[in-house]
Amino acid sequence: MEKVLSMARGIADSAEVYYREIQETEIVFEDSSPSSINHSRRAGVALRIRKADKTGSSYCSGLDDPAGLVGRAAVSLDAGIKAFFTFPQAHPAEELETFDPEIEHISDLQVINEIKRICALLAGELKGKGQCNVTASYGEAFFHIINTAGLEVSQKISFYRISPQILFPNSQESLRIRKSATGFRVFPESRLINLGRAFLSGLPVLDVTPKGWDAIIAPSAFQVFLWRLEAAASAASLYDGASRLRGKVGQKIASNIFSLEDDARINGNPQSRWFDDEGVRTRRHPVIENGIFRGFFSDLDSASRLKLEPTGHGYRTAMWGGDAVSLKPSPSLSHCRVKPGSESLDEMIASTRRGVLIEGVLGAHSGNIPNGDFSVGMSPGLYIENGKIRGRLGNTMFSGNIYPILNKITSIESSLHESEQGLFPYIKVGDVL
Amino acid sequence: MKRLLGNYLERVGGDYSDMRFERMERTRVEYRGRELLESGSSVTQGFVLRILEKGGFASACFNDGSELDAAIRKAKECAQSMGSGGEMNTRLLVPPPVEDEIEPTIKGDPRAVSLEEKMALLSSYNRLVMASRDMITTLAVYEEVTRERHFINSAGTYVAEPLVTASISIRMIAAGNGVLQNGRAVVGGSDGFERLLGREDVFLRKAEIVSRLLQARPVEAGTYNVVLNPEMTGVFIHEAFGHFSEADLIEHNPSLREKMNMDRRLGCELLTVCDDPTMPAQIGHYSYDDEGVAGRRVVLMQKGILRGRLHSMRTARSYGESLNGHAIAEDFRYPPIVRMGCIYVTPGDNEPSELLDGAGDGLYVLDAKGGQTSGENFTFGAQYGYLIRNGKSGAMVRDINLMGNLFETLFAVKGVGRDTAISEMGGCGKGQMNIRSAMGGPHILIKAVRVGGC
Numbered sequence: 041m042e043k044v045l046s047m048a049r050g051i052a053d054s055a056e057v058y059y060r061e062i063q064e065t066e067i068v069f070e071d072s073s074p075s076s077i078n079h080s081r082r083a084g085v086a087l088r089i090r091k092a093d094k095t096g097s098s099y100c101s102g103l104d105d106p107a108g109l110v111g112r113a114a115v116s117l118d119a120g121i122k123a124f125f126t127f128p129q130a131h132p133a134e135e136l137e138t139f140d141p142e143i144e145h146i147s148d149l150q151v152i153n154e155i156k157r158i159c160a161l162l163a164g165e166l167k168g169k170g171q172c173n174v175t176a177s178y179g180e181a182f183f184h185i186i187n188t189a190g191l192e193v194s195q196k197i198s199f200y201r202i203s204p205q206i207l208f209p210n211s212q213e214s215l216r217i218r219k220s221a222t223g224f225r226v227f228p229e230s231r232l233i234n235l236g237r238a239f240l241s242g243l244p245v246l247d248v249t250p251k252g253w254d255a256i257i258a259p260s261a262f263q264v265f266l267w268r269l270e271a272a273a274s275a276a277s278l279y280d281g282a283s284r285l286r287g288k289v290g291q292k293i294a295s296n297i298f299s300l301e302d303d304a305r306i307n308g309n310p311q312s313r314w315f316d317d318e319g320v321r322t323r324r325h326p327v328i329e330n331g332i333f334r335g336f337f338s339d340l341d342s343a344s345r346l347k348l349e350p351t352g353h354g355y356r357t358a359m360w361g362g363d364a365v366s367l368k369p370s371p372s373l374s375h376c377r378v379k380p381g382s383e384s385l386d387e388m389i390a391s392t393r394r395g396v397l398i399e400g401v402l403g404a405h406s407g408n409i410p411n412g413d414f415s416v417g418m419s420p421g422l423y424i425e426n427g428k429i430r431g432r433l434g435n436t437m438f439s440g441n442i443y444p445i446l447n448k449i450t451s452i453e454s455s456l457h458e459s460e461q462g463l464f465p466y467i468k469v470g471d472v473l
Numbered sequence: 474m475k476r477l478l479g480n481y482l483e484r485v486g487g488d489y490s491d492m493r494f495e496r497m498e499r500t501r502v503e504y505r506g507r508e509l510l511e512s513g514s515s516v517t518q519g520f521v522l523r524i525l526e527k528g529g530f531a532s533a534c535f536n537d538g539s540e541l542d543a544a545i546r547k548a549k550e551c552a553q554s555m556g557s558g559g560e561m562n563t564r565l566l567v568p569p570p571v572e573d574e575i576e577p578t579i580k581g582d583p584r585a586v587s588l589e590e591k592m593a594l595l596s597s598y599n600r601l602v603m604a605s606r607d608m609i610t611t612l613a614v615y616e617e618v619t620r621e622r623h624f625i626n627s628a629g630t631y632v633a634e635p636l637v638t639a640s641i642s643i644r645m646i647a648a649g650n651g652v653l654q655n656g657r658a659v660v661g662g663s664d665g666f667e668r669l670l671g672r673e674d675v676f677l678r679k680a681e682i683v684s685r686l687l688q689a690r691p692v693e694a695g696t697y698n699v700v701l702n703p704e705m706t707g708v709f710i711h712e713a714f715g716h717f718s719e720a721d722l723i724e725h726n727p728s729l730r731e732k733m734n735m736d737r738r739l740g741c742e743l744l745t746v747c748d749d750p751t752m753p754a755q756i757g758h759y760s761y762d763d764e765g766v767a768g769r770r771v772v773l774m775q776k777g778i779l780r781g782r783l784h785s786m787r788t789a790r791s792y793g794e795s796l797n798g799h800a801i802a803e804d805f806r807y808p809p810i811v812r813m814g815c816i817y818v819t820p821g822d823n824e825p826s827e828l829l830d831g832a833g834d835g836l837y838v839l840d841a842k843g844g845q846t847s848g849e850n851f852t853f854g855a856q857y858g859y860l861i862r863n864g865k866s867g868a869m870v871r872d873i874n875l876m877g878n879l880f881e882t883l884f885a886v887k888g889v890g891r892d893t894a895i896s897e898m899g900g901c902g903k904g905q906m907n908i909r910s911a912m913g914g915p916h917i918l919i920k921a922v923r924v925g926g927c
Contacts, residue, residue: 065547069559070725071725071727072554074560074561076561077529077531077551077554077555078531078808079527079532079533079542079544079547079551080533080806081534081535081536081543082536082806083536084517096513099515101536102537103537104537108516112840115513115588116512116513116869118586118818120509121510121512122509127906130518133794139632148551148554149558153558156559171727171728198625207726209728210729211728211729211847211849212729212846212847213850280646281610282609284648287753323593359906360902360903362906363517366499366517368511383671390568399516400847402845402847402852402876403844403845405843406843406852407842408844408871408872409655410646410653411655413691415872416540416925417876417925434850434878435850435876435877435881436923437694437852437870437923437925438925439874443736
């Protein structure tokens with residue numbers, strides 16, 4: 041990396057070298073039987089350079105051709121891309137508990153045996169009425185950034201993730217839970233038993249049409265709201281004039297029991313980071329506090345354009361398995377957390393006269409995201425009547441605009457659950473279906 | 474490369490092994506609004522090694538030849554763990570050996586076009602859109618991906634085939650009337666740079682539609698007779714049926730596998746569906762898949778009857794069916810999984826106007842905005858639509874998402890147009906992103922579809 045930086049100095053005023061390496065083994069069981077095992081070691085290097093008021097970039101999959109990497113960045117520089125940002129200065133290293141040396145002693149057999157244990161336990165609960173799939177992965181990641189402003193930051197992460205899933209018959213609709221840690225953990229039996237019970241109560245398919253009902257939105261379905269909020273609260277959208285939250289800092293946009301923050305600094309969480317993908321120190325960022333919109337999150341570029349302090353949210357993120365190193369940093373909420381409420385999920389269900397527990401959705405990515413509109417299929421939607429789950433709805437949609445719905449939140453669960461972009465509780469919304 | 478890969482493979486052993494090497498060059502130019510944000514090319518590379526040993530089937534992906542020994546060791550460990558500890562018992566249908574080196578048929582090789590010319594073309598389209606009424610910003614992207622693929626296996630096959638894809642997409646956002654509206658127009662394919670030239674009309678037409686959406690009403694949620702335009706037909710058949718044709722998706726789902734028995738009636742007589750990656754020019758074109766198996770046209774559904782399935786070497790053996798070359802990886806970072814190449818509904822007998830007539834009162838929906846499937850249920854969104862009254866297309870509506878059930882909706886197809894088109898925009902996110910998953914067909918009429926409003 042030093043060599044790349046040194047060569048980049050020869051053609052530019054300033055430069056940044058980003059390195060990421062991920063080593064991972066993924067094991068999949070479907071219908072309680074082994075389905076696939078894949079091991080990968082992926083490295084990526086990205087270079088950004090700046091000369092006068094112009095910038096250029098390139099990336100590659102290793103450090104074996106520094107001249108090629110620098111040469112391609114020089115071609116990019118010549119294209120005339122205006123640079124707004126400067127690379128961050130050095131700051132002191134910090135410690136986050138994201139690496140467990142025990143990760144090196146995990147064996148494939150150990151994980152396979154854990155999966156078999158989960159499958160056997162769920163099979164006992166389900167008594168042949170559903171099929172069990174489990175995906176587990178473990179490995180290590182290493183992030184390292186250096187720049188010509190003297191910054192050098194690095195972080196090692198270890199991870200173990202496991203996700204049991206029960207599929208409804210004739211379907212791939214499922215209930216899924218997940219757990220991740222910096223090292224191997226035995227999956228709690230109580231959570232598996234609860235999963236099995238929820239599945240059994242949702243087995244009957246019912247033909248009822250929602251009308252003026254409540255919805256309880258599961259962590260796995262919250263992405264419908266999160267993606268639209270993320271689009272609106274991004275400083276890049278604000279700069280483009282494409283944010284629904286423009287001019288709304290300090291204003292009420294949600295129920296006063298709803299608070300959403302992004303915090304990348306939780307010890308023991310394998311997702312945690314003390315610097316973002318531009319080397320900027322991360323910090324807790326309140327997005328919504330007690331229903332009040334608190335501010336936009338930014339990367340270096342969007343912060344510079346708006347003359348704001350960067351919030352440390354510049355990540356190279358790719359959806360659907362894309363190569364993150366190939367993408368330039370952009371403002372991203374990667375470590376979200378909704379503030380827990382006061383009720384248990386059981387209490388939320390018990391207090392619902394008629395409603396749907398939306399455990400998953402289809403089509404969260406389609407619809408008019410900038411405007412906050414959504415129209416998704418429930419997958420599955422568990423029907424609640426007089427405080428009990430009675431079955432699941434077939435072919436039912438949930439649509440609307442997130443902003444009025446955020447104001448209709450009536451209760452929030454007291455526990456948090458892992459989902460794609462962070463930790464979320466079950467959230468109850470009144471009269472939306 | 475053949476000799477190098479051969480030497481590498483000799484060190485692997487196992488009951489079967491194969492190795493794929495890819496060098497991938499990506500050129501990307503991006504404008505946000507009127508501002509250039511990115512321009513340049515990058516090169517990445519890597520290997521995918523697969524080994525079958527005593528029933529355990531494992532893969533290892535790595536970037537550099539110096540990592541080969543570690544990758545072999547790890548792949549063997551994984552195969553042994555799954556074989557003995559997990560009781561995996563994989564068997565493969567390995568085709569007879571073939572040696573082939575393919576050159577793509579291209580009109581105007583994008584690799585030979587200067588970066589300046591690519592930037593100028595993208596900029597010209599983007600300027601047109603930005604100058605359109607109500608437009609506040611765009612995300613305009615030129616993207617060119619070349620995967621130089623080399624595949625070798627222990628049965629004696631060696632195949633080399635580059636896949637060259639070039640496209641221009643412009644996402645556009647307009648503001649007015651108190652709302653933001655967006656849309657996307659794409660031109661692209663696997664047949665060269667010439668396809669991208671002179672396409673101003675595509676982008677201007679969509680900019681006009683996005684502006685008109687600001688005045689359009691959200692569609693009222695309900696059940697409608699819907700006419701899909703060809704792009705929507707493609708997404709519909711991809712989501713509603715295509716994923717179930719991918720053998721790996723239902724291989725370990727006994728209840729669904731039983732429902733997808735060959736020769737079972739799954740749809741109405743009007744419906745014939747094929748997948749053909751060898752169809753020239755379309756964005757999903759390839760001759761060999763990422764297992765070195767020749768791709769071929771598969772009739773998946775004939776007059777409503779299930780007649781075929783898409784396979785990898787593993788699933789073909791598991792189902793006792795023929796290979797058809799549909800194991801595709803996103804790139805060198807992944808082992809292949811079963812994917813659609815180019816799925817389409819074959820044309821029928823109706824003029825599109827007859828389909829509108831057949832809808833009576835309903836909805837004409839156009840241009841895809843993403844879709845998703847989960848077992849028998851699927852959703853797919855439209856960028857815009859028109860209410861149909863007495864068989865005539867009327868007021869524009871927005872915020873249209875459709876939902877259906879595979880085992881019901883394919884019977885509800887009541888008319889198939891004689892027109893047909895394959896979308897220039899590929900894409901499918903099943904585990905890995907496949908930018909070359911193509912889809913299309915004619916206009917079709919479906920009765921009583923659940924539509925979500927907003």
